[in-house]
Amino acid sequence: MAYQVDKKSWWEEFKQSQFWKSIFRHGAPTDKRNQSLVILSNVFLHLHPVTARKSGIRISYTWCMGGLAFFIFLVEVITGVLLMFYYRPTAEYAFNDIMALRDHVPLGIMREIHRWGAHAMVITVWIHMFRVFMTGSYKPPREFNWNVGVVLLVLTLLLSFTGYLLPWDQLAMWAITVGSNMARATPFLGHEGPGASLLKVGEVSLVHSGDDVRFALLGGRFVGAPALLRFYVLHCVFIPLAAAVLMAIHFWRIRKDGGISSPV
């Protein structure tokens, strides 16, 4: 034992190595300088400012709900990618793939995490909006970020809605049928919408069940294979990308608007 006393521990040694230093360019964050550097030199942590007002850091102020919404979004991305390994968005395979996921994949709780995470994200986003409203944080200079948030809210609901169809069971098909039936009634653009019957050339109506907005959404007159593919692409590619971009703007604007709101 005696020879260890004057030797540094292997951990201390490791922290002096070229390898460690190539990753972390500062010492342990135990003093002010290093507490700043850890935030500034890490791409993820630098979403935060180095210092912030105590009132805004308190969990009783933000409820951490925006942060949780973001975290759950990341969980959804990861579990979603895992699900994509097993799932094929066609009318023949979709349902069986989900069954197989349940019956054959060991330790399979990815579908559960993904589904309950989706519900949780909707709920956290609502509560986040509620908090932002109750603290008056939408007031100048944060009006624009509130608007970005509203779009994020819509995207969150659309993500959840498009994902609902993918298991391709009765629950999925009919929930989407009920939901998308509304589109029929879009004024002028849906074939049962007010005014649509006015849009005609001679006797030929321009808006009918074969070309209205619902048709565009579903790729057909009812929820079938084309709808499944469309929803899959929207769910796995387009909406997550759009949401990610908007979140980047959202977080950037929080900083540019002067950090978490506080009394003037």
Next chain:
Amino acid sequence: MDAFKQFVNNISSPQVLVTLAIIFFFVYLKFVRFFTRTPVFLAMLGLFLAFCGVSLTDEHFRSVVTMPDNVPIVGMIFLIIFFTWLSLRKAVDNDIRMERGEPTFEASESKDKLYTWPHLVYIELLCMIIATIVLVVWAIYLKAPLEAPANPTVSPNPSKAPWYFLGLQEMLVYFDPWIAGVLLPSMIIIGLMAIPYIDRNPKGSGYFSFKERKWIITGFLFGFLILWIFLIILGTFLRGPNWNFFGPYEFWDVHKVVPLVNVNLSELIWVKWLGAGLPKFFLQREIFGLVMLALYFGVMPLVLAKTVFRKLYMEMGMIRYSLFIIFLLVLIALPVKMYLRWMFNLKYIVAVPEYFFNI
């Protein structure tokens, strides 16, 4: 016990529950200082928990509440109750501080700067860990639902939209799809976006408060808690086959028959009151409804601008005021239409089925 259940089932109907919710909502806000006191909150929460606990002994109630996709909504109810209380409690505390001439809780801390490492980062870490645990445990104990394979020829009864849209589906009872499914969602989105430009009150920014922002908070909470969350709860737990209404302990009987006796305003006036036939031409037939709408959305804003909202109108200017009043009148129109249905069986105020234009 059975008598209690019978009683609850009997008084349960959309009109009774919505009315009770609205009354409770305004009484709560009126006496917000009393209701947000911790013992009062805990007592009310306890009562609610007791109600839930007792209800869980009922087989039907249990089967609806524990449906996998409904469990998150049960969780949401408790989260909403908690956070509504928390925010109003903090608002009331700040109101009292300001009355005493003291700075708000947030203001007393906003001069202190803390390093985000570790103060913020560790809160975030903790939240992430807790969220992960909750999600994993939830995922282990509750399997995601999977029903029979999709079959376009067999529609389940009830057919429900995903739960977060059930407030809108509930609105379908009172409005045509173009309003409930298209106009309202669009107005909700635009209305939310317009809030920062309509509410020009500089006070109450960056801290919880109620007194300084009474009206806007009341309006927002009414929309959020009653017209959104509460209707979702109704739609999820109390709407059964054929979208019929069922009490919390009532079996979802597919064959429950509810007579449809709804009439349009035009029929009510022309046929019932004037004893004449319905005019052929739709503009003449619907004239009363159209006039009512014109009065509500056209004349009322002007009258209000000259009277109750005079000061507001001066401060806001034309454009802001118009936006504000339209959103406000639509918000009020929703419960108004619901009550018209319940009281007079009124179906449409304006009915022009020729052009799918029914209001």
